[in-house]
Amino acid sequence: MLSDAAFLLTLTYGDPLPEMAAGQFAELLVEGSNKVMLRRPISIHKVDIQQNTVEFMIQIVGEGTRTLSQLKPGDKVNTLLPLGNGFSYKDKAFKAPLLVGGGVGIAPLLHLGQELNAMGIKPTFLFGGRSSKHILRPEEYELQGRLFVTTEDASMGEKGFVTDHTLLGKEQFDIIFACGPTPMLKSVARFAEAKGIECQVSLEHKMACGIGACLCCVEDTNDGNVCVCKEGPVFDIKRLKWLH
């Protein structure tokens, strides 16, 4: 357990795991609960190529995530991965990326941090949570880059929301990658738009198939309704209808 309501799940596989880009996700089958039928989409949190493991950071919000939290070492989890289109960072010119996360939305940003470090870029993390308890695994993120925090009760970092952090007034960033609750993503998007910074956000729509077959998970974009599971979950904010 990472806190009273979040835990880490580490999976391995007989064969080498496929390559997984940051922002891609997995669909985990929840077995042992008669209330949960559909798979649960969970972001790739951390990949260890040497150990051939993939880690998931999961917040318990309902029956599916609670059942997953009760898995024991050695249990098998039927998992589809990697799915979707993650953050777009390869073959892209930027020097000062800002990785903004809220709540468990920080999960994919650790893998993104790993990937950016492998490209020789040190990212800056800016995380928001209700209190210090809700800022999960800060030490892991600090291994990959600088970490700034806001909490609503001022128990860690600055008080307020991520977009209130003084860092944003002091430093220049040339790209923003964000994941978290929609209201947070929207305010990050407004900030990025105002500053003219490229901004990619990862959406967490409810999914049924996770592979673009059922059209249940759509976001209304400039190109009409598109599947978050297949075309996303990461979108450039320019493609979304949030700002205009």
Added chain:
Amino acid sequence: MASLITNIGQLELQNPVMTASGTFGYGTEYQDFVDLKKLGAIIVKGTTLNPRQGNPYPRMAETPSGMLNAVGLQNKGAQYFIDNIYSTVRNIGCTAIVNVSGSCVEDYVKAAEMIDALEDIPAIELNISCPNVKQGGMAFGVKADSAAQVVEAVRKAYHKTLIVKLSPNVTDSTEIARAAEASGADSVSLINTMLGMAIDAERRKPILSTITGGLSGPAVKPVALRMVWQVAKAVKIPVIGMGGISNATDAIEFMLAGASAIEIGTANFIDPSISGKVVDGINDYLDRHGFSSVKDIIGALDI
């Protein structure tokens, strides 16, 4: 090994396992998980004459042993299908059937005519039972006279195998099935989703943007099985059964109740390779019970 061949009108399928419209995309989405060559047929996403955006998000709610959807027939229209998707679907490795929907008789007819011209699409499934569109859709399928009207009109324009998909949201599905048969349908398939609803009590709001949606998955299976059984007794044309099929045993139950073939829908979301497994499972069952053909179990319920 028993013969798995089954017939739907003039159409011969290599086995009775098909994938249900709206749950299997255009087949390509599942290529990594199942050998499509193994399937009886795939039924592609509901296609309408004109493009449709579908309903706003949220369109899905999970319910006990099932799910509600309110996709609302999102598709890019029949011409887009012909220009951009047909070339892939025709080479998918198994029979491909197009699910055709509309909001007025003329639209159904025009879309059916366009699909009729496609050499490698041997059948259409006429969806007169979608609960997720405001006009048309299910409205046609809940009354015998309007069902007859649309089926008759499409029958005149469409020359290959015509399957009519029936709604469970009716008092007596046998009446609609007989009307479809009398109007020239080669087969009826059932059930489409059952009208349902989900509420978020904390927020005191409906979960779906459309308030109501279509229920599918294991929760509907007993109802679907009963309807297939009743309809199979009421008509002479072959019946295609679906509703909550999650494994080979479920599929066999539908065939024993009178279905000549079956479709798998929601179960594809839980196990994307399930369709292939059901083919193997039916084969095992036939061998185990000493049947030489899958046709031997159609309607073979021992009462």
